[in-house]
Amino acid sequence: MKILMVSAEVVPFAKTGGLADAVSALSIALEKLGHDVKIVMPRYYKIPRENLTLLEGPMGIPTGTGEAWTAVYTAKLPGSKNVSVYFIDHEQSFGRDGVYGTPQETDFSDNPERFSVLCHGAFQLCRKLQWEPDIIHAHDWSAALAPVLLKFNEKWVGFGRTASVLTIHNLGYQGNYSKSHYPSLGLNWDYYYATGFEDYDRINFLKAGLVSADMLTTVSPTYAREIQQSEYGFRMDGILRDRNDSLEGILNGVDTDIWNPSKDKKIPVNYTAKTIEKKIENKLALQERMGLEVNPDIPLFGIVTRLADQKGVAELFAPSYGCAYRMCTTMNMQLVVLGSGERWCEDELRNLQAKLPNLRCFIGYDDALSHLIEAGSDFFIMPSRYEPCGLNQMYSLLYGTLPIVRRTGGLADTVQNYDEKTGEGTGFILDNLTPDSIYDTVGWANYAWYNKRDHIEKMKKRAMAQKFGWNVSAEKYVEVYVKALSKQR
Numbered sequence: 001m002k003i004l005m006v007s008a009e010v011v012p013f014a015k016t017g018g019l020a021d022a023v024s025a026l027s028i029a030l031e032k033l034g035h036d037v038k039i040v041m042p043r044y045y046k047i048p049r050e051n052l053t054l055l056e057g058p059m060g061i062p063t064g065t066g067e068a069w070t071a072v073y074t075a076k077l078p079g080s081k082n083v084s085v086y087f088i089d090h091e092q093s094f095g096r097d098g099v100y101g102t103p104q105e106t107d108f109s110d111n112p113e114r115f116s117v118l119c120h121g122a123f124q125l126c127r128k129l130q131w132e133p134d135i136i137h138a139h140d141w142s143a144a145l146a147p148v149l150l151k152f153n154e155k156w157v158g159f160g161r162t163a164s165v166l167t168i169h170n171l172g173y174q175g176n177y178s179k180s181h182y183p184s185l186g187l188n189w190d191y192y193y194a195t196g197f198e199d200y201d202r203i204n205f206l207k208a209g210l211v212s213a214d215m216l217t218t219v220s221p222t223y224a225r226e227i228q229q230s231e232y233g234f235r236m237d238g239i240l241r242d243r244n245d246s247l248e249g250i251l252n253g254v255d256t257d258i259w260n261p262s263k264d265k266k267i268p269v270n271y272t273a274k275t276i277e278k279k280i281e282n283k284l285a286l287q288e289r290m291g292l293e294v295n296p297d298i299p300l301f302g303i304v305t306r307l308a309d310q311k312g313v314a315e316l317f318a319p320s321y322g323c324a325y326r327m328c329t330t331m332n333m334q335l336v337v338l339g340s341g342e343r344w345c346e347d348e349l350r351n352l353q354a355k356l357p358n359l360r361c362f363i364g365y366d367d368a369l370s371h372l373i374e375a376g377s378d379f380f381i382m383p384s385r386y387e388p389c390g391l392n393q394m395y396s397l398l399y400g401t402l403p404i405v406r407r408t409g410g411l412a413d414t415v416q417n418y419d420e421k422t423g424e425g426t427g428f429i430l431d432n433l434t435p436d437s438i439y440d441t442v443g444w445a446n447y448a449w450y451n452k453r454d455h456i457e458k459m460k461k462r463a464m465a466q467k468f469g470w471n472v473s474a475e476k477y478v479e480v481y482v483k484a485l486s487k488q489r
């Protein structure tokens, strides 16, 4: 099958979130299954042209209000045999810092025009390469115009056999703008409602993609069900219920070249399930590094997170409300937190650290420390309000670090709850996101540590045996592509 991925971010060229990792890992896995995959993305100012190859000739991209004249560069996707990434080089749209915005201007005011250039450009690129894809696979709101253009314009002018798939990596970001931008999308006003763009008299990119794409996917089966309910649906639950038979949840995989305790170069001592006794060396190193009491017998709980409401940080750390202070003062445990994000939370963590000898935090982004926390902790706390897929709980399992998670999205799909009668399970699950329920579940894990160590040790090995490779997920995407193609008339 010929597949064109359309994405605003692709690792290693541009990344603001997990979507960038997923697009490149999925492309590589699909190539291994024998498919012909190409990727199109913008050439942001930060991507140096010197490392790319220029395609001959300019490429004109018709937008609703004129024509954007662009250059196209290409490079091989690192880690792949032959996946080509094509970069649309358009100074006016992408010749600046930031993918969607900058700290000063978090959402560029011309984002509708910029991502219209990307999506129209995807079709022009296929023409330029004389390559007709079977599938256009768009990722998140910034590429959601591509399925709309296919259905309402391009189908009649050369893409009659092409089907579209839209993957939702996070429903919270929809691309909602004034309808004064609509003419720049290159769609007739007659289609304003039919495309799904209309949203309370504004335009909504994701909504249009949800209405128009042949198939929809999101990044875990449970999240696919949850977003059809008003609680998790970000106002799109009605459309998603309506498109229920075209919506599937497929778990993201983990890059096991990077996240693998047997060969991770960022941790002091490598280990496997068979040599799990060596994991303790990482724990001692983590305790030492963070200035905690170096003691193998005290259970160490780790957290690596964006400090954002989605992650349950208010229930953990909010002054007088959160449970972290109570946990650390009433239980014999240690807590290590790595994170950055909301200012109040960063400040509060520093306050807690000043008061509690058994809580240590590092405020900032530190990849090496995140590996050490995964390897050195006994438990990992991740009580998200919602979680489309979540990576950290999967890393934790693979590192034999038992996750304590809320039963939502990808967390519910990847962690099995502890059964204290049989010792079965791979982690500890809470249902309600409240400080009390986090406290109780951490207490439950703490109790098991001191009283049921045999259970804990077996659970660690069971956790490490879990498989989260991309190959299984890629096969499921192929099934979705087949369904999308079968909808073509």
Ligand code: ADP
Binding pocket: 017, 018, 304, 305, 306, 338, 339, 340, 364, 365, 366, 367, 370, 389, 390, 391, 392, 393
């Ligand atoms: P989300 O994408 O919603 O932030 P995930 O669990 O899916 O949550 O992925 C988060 C990724 O970012 C993980 O790889 C995690 O290790 C990493 N990460 C988050 N915050 C930090 C931090 N402060 N330092 C290092 N890595 C971090």
